[in-house]
Amino acid sequence: MSEEPISYDAGRIQVLEGMEAVRKRPGMYIGSTGERGLHHLVFEVTYRAVNDVLAGRAGSVGVTLTPDGGVRVADDGPGVPTDEAGGDSGPGLEALLTRTEPAAGYAGRHDVTAGFGALLFVANALSRRLTVEARREGVRRVQEYACGVAVTPLTDAGPADGSGTTLTFWPDAEIFGDAECSFEGLADRFRELAFLNRGLDISLTDRRRSDEPRSVRLRFPGGAPDFVAHLDGQAGADVQGEVIGFEREDPRMAGTLEVALRWRGSGEERVRSFANSRPTPGGGSHETGFRDGLAAVVNAYARGQRLLTEADPDLDAERIGEGLTAVVSVKLDEPRFEGSTRDRLGNSPVRACVGQAVQEHLGRWLAEHPERATAVVGRIVRGARRD
Incomplete structure (x- = not known):
């Protein structure tokens, strides 16, 4: 050689x-x-x-x-x-x-x-x-x-x-x-x-x-709520109750957001997130904001209704996500993606915008549907206590 x-x-x-x-x-x-x-x-x-x-x-x-x-x-x-x-x-x-x-x-x-x-x-x-x-x-x-x-x-x-x-x-x-x-x-x-x-x-x-x-x-004029219903149907899930959905435009993130979710009686979490219609399996600021808002509003409701005592720790994301199907979609004027596969959204203002929207809209829904809200949050609390 x-x-x-x-x-x-x-x-x-x-x-x-x-x-x-x-x-x-x-x-x-x-x-x-x-x-x-x-x-x-x-x-x-x-x-x-x-x-x-x-x-x-x-x-x-x-x-x-x-x-x-x-x-x-x-x-x-x-x-x-x-x-x-x-x-x-x-x-x-x-x-x-x-x-x-x-x-x-x-x-x-x-x-x-x-x-x-x-x-x-x-x-x-x-x-x-x-x-x-x-x-x-x-x-x-x-x-x-x-x-x-x-x-x-x-x-x-x-x-x-x-x-x-x-x-x-x-x-x-x-x-x-x-x-x-x-x-x-x-x-x-x-x-x-x-x-x-x-x-x-x-x-x-x-x-x-x-x-x-x-x-x-x-063609689905119903948008993200139809998507959640489709995901539940694909999995053959036994579901009750309506899909909770809302949309908002927020100039702070230069874009719009749409969120839809529903809790099933049990099963694994199914959260699908998208940015400008592109799947983001790596998550990112929109998905993190969704989870922030979800945890804040569910814990606030559980404590306000005394389903959690002062001595109880907050419900964690894993427990809140049990049986949850959700779609989180944002559309931004200038999306910024991270990672070698560009599967994670990096726009930092999106987190606070999505989190605030989830707290406001889901909080309003829980207040307006006390029977359904108590059933959903009560099941989450009972599951946490069994652990």
Whole structure:
């Protein structure tokens, strides 16, 4: 074996840019080249359309898994601008599909991408074929790409029937192998988005198997309380009583909050938290504020009703959370995420805002529903004493 040292200088550094970088290292952009990565592509393409709905520019989004392995995402918005400068609804078509940093920046609390993640150009780069149809200002324009490169010019294809954008892509088998999208996995994420955004109307259709077509339309005007009811239903929980829910806008955190919760008779705690519709399994300031407020109001009620004596210690978070199902959602103008996976919210003012809102709204509910309140808090106290 040679003892000659290996030198690393600038000449040995390989710099990859644009489409080449995405295709060479896809895992850096979408996490994996399996099912999870495929879902990431579908979500990123769909989020553009969802943002148009939440901004009031579109009414609905439809996602279809096609028989030939493609994914079609269609909306009835204004249509992606086809000129280089773009327009009010975002950057132009070419910028969206071929640039790593499109001209449009983060769109605030109604941007479900939370300002980061793979952009449309990643889906384009990792697709063996991609077609786009923009129906805008009475004209229908189409273009086709292969592995991120335009193979046809942007072409006028006649008058448009309405407005909107339809983007269809076929993931490259050389990158993803035989991985396939899961209908249930996609539906779960779209269902979350529909629960967290009352105005969203999104459908998912699976036409990959002619003998087993599936379709689901997701729209939940009830918001987070509907989400809590769904989580309880999924678990087959035996529940009684209403879901407690409230919303508030708070300028101190430059955003809005929505909280819904219900205690079941028993069982493990199920708390789901979100920031700008993004799941935050690592928790963060919004979830901490929720737990602060919950502990404060439950302990205050228990002592006010003399369910706890002066000698009793406060009820801890674990005991209060037993049998609890809750959804905590905040939407911020400038969310800040922490950790390598960005799964934890770091905006410090959010903690106090959420905690105060929980104390006020849950405290009011406990006062207005004394029979139900005594049953819930009494059960928590009895459980603590058994321990």
